[in-house]
Amino acid sequence: MLSVVSPGPNFAIVTSTATLRSRRAGVATGLGLAAASATWALLAVAGLGLIVTQVEWLYLGIKLAGALYLIWIGLRMILGARKPLAAAPDTLESGVFASARKGYLVSMTNPKALAFYGSIFAVMVPAHAPAWFYAAIVSIGASVSCLWYCGMAVLFSSPSVRGGFMRFKAVFETLMGVFLLGMGGRLLLSR
Template sequence: MDYINSLALLVSVYIASLVSPGPNFIIVTNTSMTVSRAAGLFAGLGLAIASLTWAIMAMAGLGFLLTHFEWLHVMLQVAGALYLIWLGLKMIRNAAKPLKPTGPSEVSWRSAMRRAYVVSMTNPKSVAFFGSIFALVIPAHAPVWLYCLIALTCFLLSALWYCGLAFFFSNPRVSAGFLRFKASIERVMGAALILIGGRLLLVR
């Protein structure tokens, strides 16, 4: 029963972190609206795989490493901040450009998945969550089946949430509304990424 309670606590904490807006949200919604539904879904899948990676690393002792090796935490934070700033600048630079229809080709879905994965793996929010709260809530010396269940749960919840966002924001009506305000929306999204990245560089 203690393991079930621990799993329930982990799930509730993870859902709260999952639905809070951040770089992951921006990436999957922007990809869904500017590329295609398929690309958005693959971006969501990339984020889900990143969540699985983070969960496995947390259970393997990520919290211990980040606590005892401050340089590793700083390196991950700086790398994530610079990547977010780069994405934000790129988004602002391309905001005024008209959309070019892009089919769900092999290159586009791989690129969408890879970019989303990198964003999540360098997202300081993920580092903070999985390296502290998540790692602390995981019960010590738990059976292997519980660790497998935790990893699978994180993957499924992340996939459901982000792929659901991809479906919604790739809806023709939502996309049509986006096209009317494309430049403004992308500038705001890009500025948000730059602000998040800049704040992470300043506050360490």
């Protein structure tokens, strides 16, 4: 739970999507993040998380992809900060699915998630636990992520919070873009 609630790219992407787009898009992003948590948990209980953390080129590939993706999203936010919001409602294809996919990709390329599930999580899970135990771990990981991120999407898309942020849309979007750009740059430069 502590890993989920600590600020990072996942938090930034769900709150900015909920605030700047819509509640539906924010919740879809939260569901994408939860699906990624389920994927990471499944990889960890299958033992693949440990492999990813031990195979340097694979870890570096995920880290590089994550860094470039965060930089790309950050640049798009900065460049679009001064543009007015589109009044068109989300369509299923462009809004919900794109938001869920964005959340999933941000989390799957997040080295914090890789470190958590690939090391601490994989080491703490017993090697010969019953199948129900593994299923419970995946379900709990996805549920905690879903509750937190979808809750944040609902909170940040509420009229009062959204209204306050919308008055400062350009500043908020620029700051979130700079934050994501900085996280991506930090990933590129880290060892």
